[in-house]
Amino acid sequence: MTNIRITEVFTQAMPVLEKLEEAGFEAYFVGGCVRDLLLERPIHDVDIATSAYPEEVKETFAKSIDTGIQHGTVTVLYGGSSYEITTFRTESGYQDFRRPDKVTFVQNLDEDLKRRDFTINALAMNRQGEIIDLFDGLGDLKRRVIKAVGVAEDRFHEDALRMMRAVRFMSQLSFSLEEKTRQFSIS
Template identity: 65%
Template sequence: MPAEFVKALPILEKIRVSGYQAYFVGGSVRDVLLNRQIHDVDIATSAYPAEVKQIFEHTVDIGIEHGTVLVLAGDDTYEITTFRTEDVYVDYRRPSHVSFVRELSEDLLRRDFTINAFALANDGEIIDLYDGLTDLDKKILRAVGHPSERFNEDALRIMRGVRFMATLNFSLESETYEAMKRQAHLLAKISIERIFIELDKLLQADYWQKGFDALLAIDASAYLPGFSDKKALLSLLTLPKRFKFTNSVQAWGFLLHQLGYVDGKFLMKKWKVSREFATAITHFLSAYRKRQVAAFSLEDLYQHHLSSLLLVENLFEAQGLDTDFEHIAVLDKTLQIRDKKEIVVSAGEIMKQFSISPGPGIGKLFHEIEMAIVIGKLRNHPDDIFNYVRESSEYGSND
């Protein structure tokens, strides 16, 4: 067992000595079997939420209506969820009602894929009711039970499926694939925020192209904002098979560039991402277009920031295009300011020094000073800036 499970064993033991069953479940068990790093330790139990709260002194009700209680154990926290079955699903995402049960088998039946339906006992025994170990060995992604039922219950499982392909380098079992393709239209019922999370994880995975190809093959792209009528373009990604994106901005920026988007803000608004992320995408797209026609300039660095320039250059390198990382490094060392707030003289000080009245004129002058400093025409020093203003015909006589 990994250290994270060993550390949590006293939690399982305390539940068991109280007369209930308790197991490690979910993706963490799968990742242990694949020798992958685990992130969350999830525990399932036959104890009902009220009974869990009686067993442990320090708990928090984080999702008690769905059977989940957070147990505080020193500096660690563990989500303890009661075995449950789920009633009819509403909006293809959430069950209308959950029922707590005492049998592990009933709980595992509601899982999405066989490789996520394992339970691990405190003695190291793997409970595998759906032949997930065979699927794990064959690197196959297969839905638990009837695939159509699983995707009709929760259509987001379609996105999770292609994401698991990308992260684990697995292939889809044929019936699971056909069900995903038949029911891809149900993604239109799922909140775009949840779809974004899954697609974002897919794009940053080691085998993202495998997952993305599957996304296109099952026609899921037809139900994604901005992708619906662009399947042909999405099929022509000009990147090496094992290329891995550096981060989300690079991944989404490249996709939008391939789709012909000049400004990503409108489309990103449809995906309901943060304003900061949409702005970063816009900077990336602008930098990419500029790099296609010329080497980057100091003004490009100032406007789009070093991170965007490096992300673009990295993609140029991956596509076998000419690159010059050293040039970007020289620009970075040369640039005097990263923001106009770093200019050593304020607009107010200039107005006072030269008796300039408020108005659009001072804004225009300060912008000229800003860009002169950026391109290296003017040193960011009070004497130089005041001399720059003094030498202008409009304000020099006011000194």
């Protein structure tokens, strides 16, 4: 784990994590917002992953919207901002190569991070600014490389749009595509 300096956008979102933790749940900042913080890029939205089930998230906050409730996502309106809060989950069965046939809520951040597309997006950060990095996303940020989490072929078969996301990240970040990830993104 690595500690970093938390910026204002995270400071504003901190009460959301605190409320979830006070209610007895785990909660982390996840994904692109953590990546962009580490790259010192503008952050457009802050995503939160939690051990709380959607109904528990809704009970914890006064104002919420069922954004993607079937996939565990609730948008919470708090302090004049909105935050997507998603229950830790695993996914399986991607018959349309885009959306999972089955979503299973889990109580483990590690399982949630395993389902993500690229190592640089499979990063989480707690309230203390500690980075949770199970797949060497920090190393890939330093190497400026886009690499699939786990087996690249599996990630692209789950969601074919991940190939386009890889190209977009390469363009936006001036990163290269890791060799095994490249082999399956163009096959």
